[in-house]
Amino acid sequence: MSDLTSRILKGDPRSVAKLITIAENNSSELADEMRVIHRHSGKAYVIGITGVMGSGKSTLIYELARAYRKQGKKVGIIAIDPTSPFTGGALLGDRVRMTDLTMDDGVFIRSMGTRGMLGGLASAVYDAVEILDASGKDVVIVETVGVGQAEVDVVKIADTTLVVLVPGLGDSIQTIKAGIMEIADIFVVNKADRPGIEQITAELESLIDISCIGKDRKIPVVKTIAKDNKGVIELVNEIEKHKEYLKKTKVFVAQRKKRYEAELVEIIRKRLMNFIFDESMFKEKVEKLIDQISKKELDPYTAADEILSKIIK
Amino acid sequence: MEKKIRVLIAKPGLDGHDRGAKVVARALRDAGMEVIYTGLHQTAPMIVETAVQEDVDVIGLSLLSGAHMTLFKDVTKLLKEKGMSDVLVLGGGIIPEEDTPALKKAGICGVFGPGTPCEDIVRFIKKNVKK
Numbered sequence: 001m002s003d004l005t006s007r008i009l010k011g012d013p014r015s016v017a018k019l020i021t022i023a024e025n026n027s028s029e030l031a032d033e034m035r036v037i038h039r040h041s042g043k044a045y046v047i048g049i050t051g052v053m054g055s056g057k058s059t060l061i062y063e064l065a066r067a068y069r070k071q072g073k074k075v076g077i078i079a080i081d082p083t084s085p086f087t088g089g090a091l092l093g094d095r096v097r098m099t100d101l102t103m104d105d106g107v108f109i110r111s112m113g114t115r116g117m118l119g120g121l122a123s124a125v126y127d128a129v130e131i132l133d134a135s136g137k138d139v140v141i142v143e144t145v146g147v148g149q150a151e152v153d154v155v156k157i158a159d160t161t162l163v164v165l166v167p168g169l170g171d172s173i174q175t176i177k178a179g180i181m182e183i184a185d186i187f188v189v190n191k192a193d194r195p196g197i198e199q200i201t202a203e204l205e206s207l208i209d210i211s212c213i214g215k216d217r218k219i220p221v222v223k224t225i226a227k228d229n230k231g232v233i234e235l236v237n238e239i240e241k242h243k244e245y246l247k248k249t250k251v252f253v254a255q256r257k258k259r260y261e262a263e264l265v266e267i268i269r270k271r272l273m274n275f276i277f278d279e280s281m282f283k284e285k286v287e288k289l290i291d292q293i294s295k296k297e298l299d300p301y302t303a304a305d306e307i308l309s310k311i312i313k
Numbered sequence: 314m315e316k317k318i319r320v321l322i323a324k325p326g327l328d329g330h331d332r333g334a335k336v337v338a339r340a341l342r343d344a345g346m347e348v349i350y351t352g353l354h355q356t357a358p359m360i361v362e363t364a365v366q367e368d369v370d371v372i373g374l375s376l377l378s379g380a381h382m383t384l385f386k387d388v389t390k391l392l393k394e395k396g397m398s399d400v401l402v403l404g405g406g407i408i409p410e411e412d413t414p415a416l417k418k419a420g421i422c423g424v425f426g427p428g429t430p431c432e433d434i435v436r437f438i439k440k441n442v443k444k
Binding site for chain 2: 017
């Protein structure tokens with residue numbers, strides 16, 4: 001075992017932070033470290049929080065973390081914000097809402113940029129969850145970027161997925177659309193002191209009534225005012241109930257398997273993309289093919305076949 | 314994958330003027346860096362702890378209240394104690410020119426006053442960051 005990993009297993013924040021950086025940069029030493037980390041992870045409960053931008057996800061996480069700390073649990077937080085597709089830069093501002101947690105040594109917060117991922121997560125989030133888990137965190141909370149309608153990848157990593165909504169987002173047609181409205185284990189209606197709260201709650205209830213027909217669990221709706229710490233205890237209780245449900249029905253094991261499947265796919269995707277687009281031998285070939293495609297000498301499908309035929313023997 | 318420069322932009326002390334800090338954060342973002350912004354009223358231990366968790370390469374401190382001689386030095390002192398002297402520390406805000414030598418001696422590698430073009434800060438970071 002490397003020094004870095006053994007310090008992580010003892011909970012050293014600096015080593016945790018270093019390995020997350022290694023994961024984000026997909027550096028060569030990552031695989032060796034993660035081999036050991038994987039054996040020591042799997043204990044932490046993972047909560048995913050998603051919702052539109054400005055719905056209060058970060059503030060809610062701050063209050064959730066405080067509630068878990070009162071129970072004596074250690075908390076890891078991964079807060080994801082978008083990376084610019086144009087410059088590669090990112091402004092990671094979720095800590096602003098969580099600043100009072102900084103000096104609590106039972107809490108570790110890491111901000112991440114999406115770095116090209118489109119599903120609301122960052123590519124290194126799977127590694128980061130495992131690292132925080134292995135470092136002894138009891139609960140790991142993953143905050144997605146502020147999402148639109150289709151960024152649903154958080155379900156692949158979370159044991160419990162919270163979808164945060166706010167009053168006044170639109171009419172009933174919004175609640176029956178596909179995508180984000182289908183992934184909630186718990187709906188949270190934040191800013192519940194705002195006008196429109198009755199309307200959105202009623203619409204959610206009727207959505208749930210239809211979608212839960214024939215199912216053994218009804219999705220709860222929790223009203224919160226995160227900035228005043230209202231409704232947070234109810235939310236923690238609902239998360240606990242969902243956790244009990246998962247364990248009782250064995251869905252938990254099936255969901256975890258899905259998480260590892262998603263992680264495996266992501267590792268393969270990253271390695272393949274690096275191999276094709278970053279390795280020097282291929283890079284030249286790829287550029288030549290793109291050139292040919294733009295000159296109409298070749299079509300993109302034939303070009304793809306040509307590249308893939310060199311990898312798949 | 315290319316390594317990204319991670320920068321923490323922090324406002325130490327009781328000063329509530331964060332316009333400049335946000336402008337710099339935005340400029341660094343546009344230069345392809347990952348910028349972590351913490352908000353106002355940070356203490357030196359909070360700034361250093363955030364730098365640990367976020368594993369940043371650069372800390373930019375912004376202060377307009379006049380307490381830079383104390384607060385900036387508190388940050389570099391704590392970084393040194395934690396063995397994190399490889400983090401590049403910059404200072405910005407209303408800082409009298411005569412204070413700059415003492416700040417540089419205390420480990421604030423770059424001091425940028427009002428009117429500094431953002432490109433200067435970007436260039437300085439790219440040149441001096443330890444990777």
